[in-house]
Amino acid sequence: MTLPPLSRYLPVLQWGRTYNRTQLTGDLSAAVIVTVMLIPQSLAYALLAGMPPETGIYASIAPIVLYAIFGTSRALAVGPVAVVSLMTAAAIGNTVEAGTAGYVAAALTLALLSGVMLLALGLFRLGFLANFLSHPVIAGFITASGILIAASQLRHILGIQGEGHTLIEIGAGLIAHITEINWITLVLGAAAIAFLFWVRRGLKPLLLKTGMGPRIADILAKAGPVLAIVATTLAVWGLELNTRGVAIVGEIPQSLPPLTMPSLSPALVSQLLVPALLISIIGFVESISVAQTLAAKKRQRIDPDQELIGLGAANIGAAFTGGFPVTGGFSRSVVNYDAGAETPAAGAYTAVALAIAALYLTPLIEYLPKATLAATIIVAVLSLVDFSVVKRAWAFSHADFAAVIATIVLTLLAGVEYGVTAGVITSILVHLYKTSRPHMAVVGRVPGTEHFRNVLRHSVETQPHVLSLRIDESLYFPNARFLEDQLSSYAAEKPELTDVVLMFPAVNEIDLSALESLEAINTKLNHAGVRLHLSEVKGPVMDRLKRSHFLEELSGEVFLSQHEAVCKLDKQQN
């Protein structure tokens, strides 16, 4: 990189310099469309996070601007998203009671912690940590979260109480209050769900039939939730359904995002540290996946470490402007991209439009029923639920299957935080277990070549006095003793043995424990009158061995190739 440091950390200085009229047009039209879509989505995710509705809009304003300055994706739209909102509710719900002032304050602290962590990860270039969330774990987590979110919104559709952070708690809550169903709410909610599903499946084909262009049809179909909101709000207002038990959003302050100061009380901070870290990592993974997908379409480049800085800034912004944790969302970013956003400036224009909405439009949604927002959420998250990863993992490898099942089961039954953690830990443990019992193959020469393969899988030539053993794993502490045991038993089976060649093309790394095992093997074989050789030792491993006395003590030689080893040992024998 020869960029000056400032523009590396402020990508806005790169694209801002060449900003032109075409880009302005694209960005402005995208901003209008995204704003229409974002208002219901922001309100809904605030509800999901257990926050007052207006905070959902606040959480979309400052973060979107800050990401525009610091982020590298040209189409990513930052704000509240389903999974992160659910994790926010779980994290704060364990600490503070929902609906209190302390709850809103805790959300600010959570956003600040998450922002600082993301920033730190970015500045220290630790973005690779996100790779420890394997694809199956992410897929399992998203699916399970989708189910959990949909289940958590059922109470709004039924008009009853019954909160909870696991499927069991939610189910028990619903059953306990099932007699209190508000039938008007249920009718409204069910109608909204049915309408929204129809919008997803049926509206676009219909619009296409009318001769509308596919892109516009697509965007209009995505604005369906606005129609549902307008219709149900009018119904409640006109029929005064709120006096008959239909829960509504209620009066919302008309205000720009307030300036807020997150609490840094040590007790609160220490309780929120782990949840903040999980929210940061999950949010980052979700955001970077969306950003990379969109960037690939236009052959643009995403810098993961700079993305962390952008998301960190966005979350810190949310913390100081009355919001809650945010990240790059899938649906909003896709709409932004499809609507023609050319630069992050589209985000800035969206922010201005949202600020106007927060200032002037909130009285219009006083009578919006919560059931409609819940319907929006349910329809959105059910599209995330996809169990195909379970089938795919089962077919491909039991290790991946174990990780995905651990993730799904624990997310559903113990909560989102445990689910991700269980998935990562399972992946790592299964990997360690596998490498602790490495595959080893006795090999022989494929006739007429210099190539050596497993005697059990290929028809190859071997010699009675030479044992060629290919080690199919890096040698390190979990498997050091295993190698010793295996070699002892191989050697015991073949009394005519004079030479053992360990083929190292697959040994990528060797640690001190393994070196000590190799030394022990060398000594043992030497006592039994058998020489130990190595072949095809790779550069980094050879460098490592040269730092010890092993090569001086080795009873045999180190051969460049297995072919060379076998030729020479054959000659010595005859």
Place this chain on the structure above:
Amino acid sequence: MTLPPLSRYLPVLQWGRTYNRTQLTGDLSAAVIVTVMLIPQSLAYALLAGMPPETGIYASIAPIVLYAIFGTSRALAVGPVAVVSLMTAAAIGNTVEAGTAGYVAAALTLALLSGVMLLALGLFRLGFLANFLSHPVIAGFITASGILIAASQLRHILGIQGEGHTLIEIGAGLIAHITEINWITLVLGAAAIAFLFWVRRGLKPLLLKTGMGPRIADILAKAGPVLAIVATTLAVWGLELNTRGVAIVGEIPQSLPPLTMPSLSPALVSQLLVPALLISIIGFVESISVAQTLAAKKRQRIDPDQELIGLGAANIGAAFTGGFPVTGGFSRSVVNYDAGAETPAAGAYTAVALAIAALYLTPLIEYLPKATLAATIIVAVLSLVDFSVVKRAWAFSHADFAAVIATIVLTLLAGVEYGVTAGVITSILVHLYKTSRPHMAVVGRVPGTEHFRNVLRHSVETQPHVLSLRIDESLYFPNARFLEDQLSSYAAEKPELTDVVLMFPAVNEIDLSALESLEAINTKLNHAGVRLHLSEVKGPVMDRLKRSHFLEELSGEVFLSQHEAVCKLDKQQN
């Protein structure tokens, strides 16, 4: 294994059947020598564990017999050992106050928990778990424990108070009480230390000069502590030094090991679970190392899983006979072996001799000063302190160095439990970090061979339109995205590229995340007009790939060898 199950789990049925007079003589003489050595050692380790002195002898009786029945080593002597006694003191000291009846009861529970865990690990054949303690972590832990133990005994030498489980606590305790030094105790203790060091270094050469055989000289030198005990006990008794502030062992009940019932109170059990697990694993690792070293000398075989069962039985025995956690000790086993023990029956005879001592000889040690026992411990453990592993690890690999430093520093400053845990976690994290950024090498053909090596290290032949990339790591979730990024940048650098060959001889494993990355790479390269090939894919990886659709979607071919790949691609080009 064609052994009947009973003799597999009861090795005594194997060696017991052929027991003869020669073995009896060897076993009996070994038993006498070991008993003389064990009495002071058992008393000293009881002191270290914070237990009444007689419990050290009790802990040597039943465990030694039970190990003789269930264990596979013919020379291992089981009983209290330094590191496990220190860990016992740390575990119980955190829960119960030292010197109380509750403390002794907690030790029984700890021994029971540890015994049950060892037994379970053995029955489920989980002995391989001990491999996760790498050699450097064990070496660092033993060294740091040695320092910690020696430091913890200084107060007995100085005749002052000042307990603690970390170097800082111990230091602070000593400084706080430094004005209360009992000078007579100090003189006795210092003299004992000096004498014991001289016995270790000087006595054996002296005995050899008198014409004594080296084996007998060695054994006599190891009995040195008995001399120190006799001399200091007589001095205290004759000069009535106990009336002048010299702490003595005091009156000890004359009794066979009592039948005790360990408490299973849920509160106590839950507090001791983690310490018990650590004690089990550390004890097992120490014991198996000794057993394997001794077995190798006589070409006998140790079965790790059966060893777990033997040690489990020994600890359960200790729990029901007034003892505390035990394991196979290094010094006592070596003495047993050197003194001519032929079978585990030697252990049974030792147990009988110790039982006689517990019944009749305890009045003789009423005036034994604690300072002498402390001196015995200090001299014994300082021989464990060996910092050479630090130097060796530094020279060999920074990963091992990090693990050994983490172990030593945390053992000294935070306590034994944290030290081992930190070492294991550091080893695993460093491994994961390394595999997350795998080594990759662009390779070319070594002229005149079919062998391919790194272009940067060897002078090799390459072709401009073919990129041959050897992946030096298994492909799994931590490095899946890294591979994608690397390939994109390699491909971007070479516009003339038509074919990429990924050489897989070092890819030992592939998981679903990596498969998805490979699919993405295949698609991306395909769009850029570049074909993707694989070569030298190993059997297990090929089996895995066949379970997915990847091979059907692959734009290129899978070659048996890299040589074949390059020949064919060269022909196609020309």
